[in-house]
Amino acid sequence: MSLATTMIAIFLQIITYFLITTTASSPQGFTIDLIHRRSNASSSRVFNTQLGSPYADTVFDTYEYLMKLQIGTPPFEIEAVLDTGSEHIWTQCLPCVHCYNQTAPIFDPSKSSTFKEIRCDTHDHSCPYELVYGGKSYTKGTLVTETVTIHSTSGQPFVMPETIIGCGRNNSGFKPGFAGVVGLDRGPKSLITQMGGEYPGLMSYCFAGKGTSKINFGANAIVAGDGVVSTTMFVKTAKPGFYYLNLDAVSVGNTRIETVGTPFHALKGNIVIDSGSTLTYFPESYCNLVRKAVEQVVTAVRFPRSDILCYYSKTIDIFPVITMHFSGGADLVLDKYNMYVASNTGGVFCLAIICNSPIEEAIFGNRAQNNFLVGYDSSSLLVSFKPTNCSALWN
Known part of the structure; x- marks a missing residue:
């Protein structure tokens, strides 16, 4: 394979599949396994809250982050993409009309005693759904209720009966390594919303390009201590599920590029933080200013794209440090790994910021979030960041 073909292939791999489609006083919290690869629940629902000190090992695999969870009775384990940029939980289900090639066994609803189709006002009383993600990936199927079980490292499971999930029987465009998607945005069908009132929008994760990481919910998700910076989370009426932040500027080395004076400038949210997208996306006009600042520093030969x-470079050291300046003084000095991606064959590095159309969402992707403990508090409308060696945090 030629280098040009390799570069096209790597960015097809890492380009996001997911272009976006109240503080608890409870002492409980829990953690589920996280694997690195890319209407509020009724208060009457009963959950198992016998939870201990949670942490979990993870496995590194390419560019996405997967969560381990179990569905059905008896529990059937799946590994699905952790996606704060979408709402729905879904997995491939048997029998499949058209399923992509999944490495792990596919969930068979006929073997679960708690699987139940949701009845809707359709000709066959089923509740069909269809979701289309970036890169033309899609899933089609029916909405059902099923028991979802999340493991904590205490060994005590967190059980969510009658959770609304999608049973996908016509799916395409996804990698064999994962069984579906776990939506974690603010929407009514997301996992975090369906957890109920004891866990209202509190979660945190710590992504690493190697080693281990985990995701926390509830009281254990609070990010605090030395080095923490916080920025306001904004909610927009048009897309109320997304976690919007306000990016004020980007520094490339010592050159600060303000958003003010550009169409990207905003006061109430201009970029979505998204764990399901690998790369970071800026609108083209502002993106070109950032790229130009990088070009003024790097003296290596440009790769022809x-x-x-x-x-062309054998080392990442030639590239400038990039800092994201979010509102409220939340300045994130990013590791070079966060902002530059090496080709599969070596010898070429690319800026992990993509220029997109001004009508598309700007995205703060998961690679840029590496080695930060990232905490979401939807009650206080804050997102917090703490510089952390995520691969060593849970060892």
């Missing part, structure tokens, strides 16, 4: 800024 116009859509992505790449250079």
